[in-house]
Every structure is written in structure tokens, then in C-alpha cells.
Amino acid sequence: MSNSHSENHDEATVVGFEVPKSPDSSYNNVYPGNEDEARDPPMVPSHLQHTLLNYPANRDTAGTVPLPKNVILNHLYIENRESPRSVVALGFTHRFRSKYVTVVLYKPVQRRGNTSI
Amino acid sequence: MFASVVDGACEGSGVSGPILIPRRFVWPYGGTTVFLTGSFTRWSNHIAMSPMEGCPAVFQVVCNLMPGFHQYKFNVDGEWRHDDQQPFVNGSCGVVNTIYIVREPDILPSILNTETPGRSHMEVDNMEANPRMPVSDLEVSRHRISVFLSTHTAYNLLPESGKVIALDINLPVKQAFHVLYEQGVSMAPLWDFFKSQFVGVLSAMDFILILKELGNHGSNLTQEQLETHTIAAWKEGKFQQFRTLDSNGGSYPWRFVHAGPHECLKDVALKVLQNKVSTVPIIHSSSEDGSYPQLLHLASLSGILKGICRHFKHSLSSLPILQLPVASIPLGTWMPRVGEPNGRPLAMLMPSASLGAALSMFVQAKVSSIPIVDANDSLLDIYSRSDITALAKDKAYARISLDEISIHQALLLGQDATSPSGIYNGQRCHMCLRSESLYKVMERLANPGVRRLVVVEAGSKRVEGIISLSDVFRFLLG
Numbered sequence: 211m212s213n214s215h216s217e218n219h220d221e222a223t224v225v226g227f228e229v230p231k232s233p234d235s236s237y238n239n240v241y242p243g244n245e246d247e248a249r250d251p252p253m254v255p256s257h258l259q260h261t262l263l264n265y266p267a268n269r270d271t272a273g274t275v276p277l278p279k280n281v282i283l284n285h286l287y288i289e290n291r292e293s294p295r296s297v298v299a300l301g302f303t304h305r306f307r308s309k310y311v312t313v314v315l316y317k318p319v320q321r322r323g324n325t326s327i
Numbered sequence: 328m329f330a331s332v333v334d335g336a337c338e339g340s341g342v343s344g345p346i347l348i349p350r351r352f353v354w355p356y357g358g359t360t361v362f363l364t365g366s367f368t369r370w371s372n373h374i375a376m377s378p379m380e381g382c383p384a385v386f387q388v389v390c391n392l393m394p395g396f397h398q399y400k401f402n403v404d405g406e407w408r409h410d411d412q413q414p415f416v417n418g419s420c421g422v423v424n425t426i427y428i429v430r431e432p433d434i435l436p437s438i439l440n441t442e443t444p445g446r447s448h449m450e451v452d453n454m455e456a457n458p459r460m461p462v463s464d465l466e467v468s469r470h471r472i473s474v475f476l477s478t479h480t481a482y483n484l485l486p487e488s489g490k491v492i493a494l495d496i497n498l499p500v501k502q503a504f505h506v507l508y509e510q511g512v513s514m515a516p517l518w519d520f521f522k523s524q525f526v527g528v529l530s531a532m533d534f535i536l537i538l539k540e541l542g543n544h545g546s547n548l549t550q551e552q553l554e555t556h557t558i559a560a561w562k563e564g565k566f567q568q569f570r571t572l573d574s575n576g577g578s579y580p581w582r583f584v585h586a587g588p589h590e591c592l593k594d595v596a597l598k599v600l601q602n603k604v605s606t607v608p609i610i611h612s613s614s615e616d617g618s619y620p621q622l623l624h625l626a627s628l629s630g631i632l633k634g635i636c637r638h639f640k641h642s643l644s645s646l647p648i649l650q651l652p653v654a655s656i657p658l659g660t661w662m663p664r665v666g667e668p669n670g671r672p673l674a675m676l677m678p679s680a681s682l683g684a685a686l687s688m689f690v691q692a693k694v695s696s697i698p699i700v701d702a703n704d705s706l707l708d709i710y711s712r713s714d715i716t717a718l719a720k721d722k723a724y725a726r727i728s729l730d731e732i733s734i735h736q737a738l739l740l741g742q743d744a745t746s747p748s749g750i751y752n753g754q755r756c757h758m759c760l761r762s763e764s765l766y767k768v769m770e771r772l773a774n775p776g777v778r779r780l781v782v783v784e785a786g787s788k789r790v791e792g793i794i795s796l797s798d799v800f801r802f803l804l805g
């Protein structure tokens with residue numbers, strides 16, 4: 211900056227008030243590596259894990275469970291068990307008018323030799 | 328959950344202003360100065376009653392009343408009295424007469440005959456010990472409850488967010504009862520995959536019948552076959568048995584009792600009572616032919632009773648029958664009194680009795696629970712049909728014989744090992760006294776886990792009777 215007013219003064223800079231220099235490593239234009247692209251996207255959205263199927267439906271609570279998150283509505287869930295069992299549970303939460311209903315259906319697993327579901 | 332319905336909105340339309348109905352009050356028991364007061368005078372104004380001409384002992388006055396429920400009382404020579412020949416209740420203001428004014432004005436009763444003898448003295452002895460149940464109070468209460476049940480649907484029974492368990496009919500019976508035990512429920516609707524329909528309900532009674540079948544020496548079922556015997560095969564065999572038994576008499580319709588969400592609560596309650604089931608699945612189908620059914624809820628009498636108690640909680644005076652003690656109402660099953668003819672005996676067992684005896688009593692006596700008493704008939708515990716699912720714990724049913732295990736041991740199976748309370752948990756036995764009001768009994772029966780109350784004597788806990796949910800509904804619905 212220069213103006214007529216400064217011609218009468220020397221270019222005196224007070225110590226500690228120098229204009230800072232831009233850091234050398236602040237900006238770059240490096241292209242992202244391929245390591246992020248190597249990872250697959252998640253199979254399902256992570257908030258689908260907030261299901262109501264693990265809450266008990268015993269008679270003492272009159273079958274009441276917490277309100278579901280909207281994302282889990284109208285999804286069919288299948289029970290995840292490590293050991294093979296002869297029964298599998300299917301879960302489904304949907305809205306009926308202004309209320310929510312979670313139905314769990316227990317079905318026998320069809321045995322076909324080494325076929326796994 | 329239950330939207331309040333204004334009673335006036337259901338009344339006939341077209342009426343612009345309030346209609347006052349003239350009603351004559353009579354005090355035929357004599358006196359010098361008689362006043363009438365009641366809810367229609369805010370219990371503050373006292374209306375002087377005039378003696379009838381020719382009958383100095385009979386006083387009368389005509390008042391204009393709003394349609395609805397009213398209470399009133401007489402002040403005779405400075406003493407508060409009520410007419411025990413008219414309907415009365417024992418309320419917070421003492422004993423008061425009650426009257427229900429319908430919308431249409433009644434034809435005034437004929438002038439009291441001058442020759443009719445009037446009672447000059449009123450017997451008040453032992454009036455509190457055994458209050459009578461006025462018939463008009465019963466009709467008023469039943470009418471109001473019927474109106475409430477007819478104007479609310481099964482949809483109101485659904486919780487905001489509910490969970491229902493269903494079973495495929497090709498599931499093995501053994502696995503089905505493990506599911507019932509794990510989920511803490513005592514029954515589940517049955518789904519037929521090929522028909523794409525719900526076709527029935529599996530309950531604890533089925534398990535009781537299966538265990539009795541296994542106990543028979545000539546049983547077709549073995550322990551190994553229990554692994555593969557499906558619900559469908561069991562239900563088919565049960566159906567054949569019933570058809571054979573009833574081949575002489577009328578047909579026994581073995582059909583699936585269910586209801587839609589738009590049915591009124593009165594119809595749901597009547598279905599429970601008439602079909603002798605404990606729950607009615609609420610199933611909705613968006614198409615006309617009933618295909619693609621959606622299971623919404625398992626409706627029970629306790630859910631309906633909860634709605635009744637919530638609705639009338641702040642207007643109990645409109646249901647006078649609810650304030651009577653339960654001992655004065657023909658309700659429930661009671662121990663026969665000394666000298667009374669033996670009616671239906673109250674089924675009870677000792678804790679040392681065998682589990683097989685309890686299961687036989689469930690089947691033959693057609694009861695759903697048995698009080699467990701000691702030698703003095705004092706209540707220790709209660710064994711219900713739904714307790715049978717506890718045998719699924721650690722596969723106890725496969726290791727025991729029904730006649731070798733006692734009820735005491737069976738109840739221990741149902742106890743949670745981490746429960747801090749003792750084996751005779753007070754919370755399991757839901758009790759009441761004979762002097763408690765019907766409303767108090769209804770409030771406790773409205774809890775989901777409570778299906779019956781055992782009436783016991785204060786102090787000794789001697790069993791005097793048992794009142795179940797279906798008893799209350801049979802009484803209220805008439």
C-alpha cells in the first residue's frame with residue numbers, strides 16, 4: 211500500500227507485527243490415493259441395525275416396544291444365529307394408520323443336505 | 328389412546344335448548360318437616376316437601392331435572408334420611424338415593440292411593456353389612472359401559488408401537504413351545520404359508536394336552552416324534568378328537584376366532600366370552616376377499632378393561648354399580664357358605680399335589696388357574712395354564728413324569744434364579760378382599776399380567792373366592 215501520507219515517514223515496521231508468511235504446506239493439489247476406493251461400501255445403511263426385534267414381547271408389557279425409526283419400516287429381517295437351528299425368525303415392522311406393528315414369524319428351516327440359507 | 332366421546336354428541340340432534348323433565352319425589356315415612364336436597368340443587372338448596380291432602384305421613388314435591396344421573400337425600404325433622412325402597416348407593420356423602428332421568432318425560436305415576444299404608448319407621452339395622460344391589464343401578468352402569476364399548480374399536484387397543492409373535496403351522500410343536508417360553512408369551516397365532524392365511528392360535532392349553540397325551544401309556548406320540556410333530560398335525564388330530572366326541576350331539580365348530588381393527592370393543596369382548604378364548608387376534612385385510620392379512624395385535628379382556636377404567640376414572644359416580652363391594656355382587660366363584668347348597672366348587676390344590684393332578688383339573692374343570700393352599704385353605708401361590716411354558720426351561724418336560732413332580736417343584740421352575748424375592752412371591756398371587764369395590768378389582772385386573780384375583784380373608788389369607796376377567800365382563804355385559 212502506498213499513499214501520499216506515508217511519504218513523510220520511513221518504512222518502519224514494529225517488531226511482532228510483520229505480515230506472516232504463508233505456510234509452505236498449507237495447500238496442495240494431491241490426487242486422492244486408491245486406498246479409499248479399494249474399500250467396498252457398506253452392505254446396508256448402518257441405521258438399519260436399530261430394529262425392534264430384540265425387545266421382548268411378553269404379556270407383562272402388553273407387547274409394547276419403543277417407537278421405531280422410520281428407516282427400518284417395511285424391511286424384512288431374518289434372525290442371525292451362528293449355530294444352525296431348525297427354526298428361523300422373520301421380523302417385519304410396518305405402520306398401520308398412526309400406529310406401528312412389529313410381527314415376528316417363526317418358520318421351520320427347510321433341510322436340503324448341505325444347502326445353507 | 329382412547330379419545331373421549333362426548334355423550335351429548337351421540338344424543339338425538341335437533342334439540343336446541345336443555346329439556347327439563349318434571350319428576351315427583353315422595354317421602355312416605357312421615358315426619359313433621361321434610362326437605363329434599365340433591366345433586367340437582369348442588370346439595371345446598373333444601374326444597375320443602377308438602378304433605379299430601381288426606382295423608383299427613385306422605386310428603387311430596389315435583390322438581391324439574393336435567394336428563395342424566397342424579398343423587399338426592401331427605402332431611403326429616405333435622406335428620407338425614409334416604410329412601411331404602413328406591414335405588415341408593417353408599418358414596419362420599421353417605422348413603423344417597425340415585426335416579427336416572429331419561430330424555431323422554433315419564434308419565435307421572437298415578438296418585439298414591441289414600442288407602443295405601445305407609446311405613447312409619449325405617450329399619451336401618453345392618454344396612455351396611457349387606458347392601459342390596461339395586462336393579463336400576465345395574466342397568467344404568469351396564470348401559471353406559473355398553474355405549475362406551477360400542478363407540479370404540481379394536482384399533483384403540485393397539486399400542487403406539489406393538490410387537491406380536493406368530494408361528495408357522497409346519498413348525499414342530501416342541502420348537503413352538505420353546506419360542507413361547509423364550510418370548511415370554513403364552514399363545515401365538517398360526518400362519519399357513521400355502522393358504523396365506525392365519526388359521527388358528529396355539530396356546531398353553533395345547534401344551535397341557537400334549538403332555539397329558541405323552542403321559543398316557545397308549546399314546547401315539549413318543550419323545551422322538553415330539554421333535555418332528557408339527558403344529559398342523561397336532562391341530563388336525565385335536566379336530567378329529569372333537570368331531571368324534573361330538574358326533575352324537577351337535578357339531579362343534581372348530582374355527583379361528585379373530586376380529587378386524589374396525590370392529591367395536593363390545594363385539595371383541597363378546598367373541599372372547601362366547602368362544603371361551605383368552606385372546607382374539609386383530610387381523611386387517613385391505614382387500615375385500617380377505618387376502619394378504621396383516622396381524623396387528625392380540626386383543627384381550629384386560630386391554631378392554633383398561634380402556635373402561637381409564638374412560639370412567641373421573642366419572643365413577645355415573646357407574647354406581649362399580650362402588651359396591653364385590654361380595655354383594657353375583658360375580659366370580661366363591662367358597663360355599665355353611666348351609667348353602669353346593670354350587671360349582673372352587674378348585675384348589677395343595678403344593679404337594681402332583682402336576683398331573685393340576686393339568687387334569689385344567690382340562691376337566693375347565694379352569695385357567697388353581698389356587699395353591701395349605702391345610703387351613705390359606706393361599707400360598709397360584710398355578711395357571713400359562714405357567715406350563717416354564718417346563719420348556721432346560722427341557723424339563725422331557726425329563727419329568729407328570730405324576731412324579733409336585734406343583735411346588737413346577738412353580739420353582741418358573742422362578743427366576745436371580746429373583747431376590749422368595750419362592751412365594753407376593754406379586755404372583757394377586758389378591759383382594761371381599762369388601763373391596765368392584766372398581767378397585769377392575770383396576771387391578773386391567774394390568775396385563777393379571778387375569779384373576781383370589782379373594783382372601785384379611786390376616787389369615789384363607790381363600791374365599793376367585794374373580795377372573797371373564798367373570799367381570801359377563802357381569803358387565805349382561
